[in-house]
Amino acid sequence: MEKFVRSVMQRLMVHGPVTCGKNLRLGRNSVVSSLHGLTIGDNVSIGQRTVIEVDGEIGDLCLIGRAVQIVGRADHAIDEVGVPMAFSTWVGDRSSRNEDVVVIGNDVWIGGGVIILGGVKIGHGAVVGAGAVVTHDIEPYGIAVGNPARVIRRRFASDAEREVHSSALHFDR
Template sequence: MLLFYRFYRWLYLRRVPVVPTICKYVNRIVFSIVLPPSAQVGRNVRFGYGGLGIVVHANAVIGDNVVISPNVVIGGRSKLREVPVIEDDVQIGAGACILGPVRIGRGAKVGANAVVLEDIPPGSIAVGVPARVIRQG
């Protein structure tokens, strides 16, 4: 799944028309993940259960060595143009929603079903709806 994304991202960066969009939809049908070619995904990113139910905003940035569990939404919020930035070595629990112009700091952990609406400092753990930091890094 991620190898397929890297292929159509490569095509997208070289401005190949139509093919990256078709590949995005194939990825969505086969793996149940919405991962647009314009999203930036770093190295060694792992999507739990092959990306099942994961939705990533077209302008989102995901760093290296990130673990994303199933049913995670990394997206924007209405009337806000900015989208999430996930730094390196972050773990995101199942069902979490990371919405709007937030930055998840390096090495942070987001608990299952948390709704992140504000920045999470590096090395911290955030849980709840809305997410709050329970341990500073």
């Protein structure tokens, strides 16, 4: 019964060319959509009221908190002379660009209320603290906080610990 409920919820909350791996957990009132393509890995958990509207990838074993927004930074053209923004070129009316894509590595934890803008890569094993606004890449195993988010430390003390962790989870660091 639980699998049936999850599959129905997924059909209601996932839109566009989105490929979902095994064991996707979607919180209530979440929306996942893409215009040009999004791949979500295995064993990903997405919290309640989260909105994901980008192209790109979300790796395996990711935790995405409540009320997270992962959105494009160039959804509407702002430089079309004589055209009101309401009528400007929309991301769905053009081909995908780098600033439309978000890549989230494996084993990433994104805290509640985080905003991630398009064109960003979050490395394997990173942690993004609640309420952060991510406008630039986050290094693998970095712990990032603030607005704009910046890495304040690393998850593991040494490269050897990072290697052991990566090997145990079977992904590249």
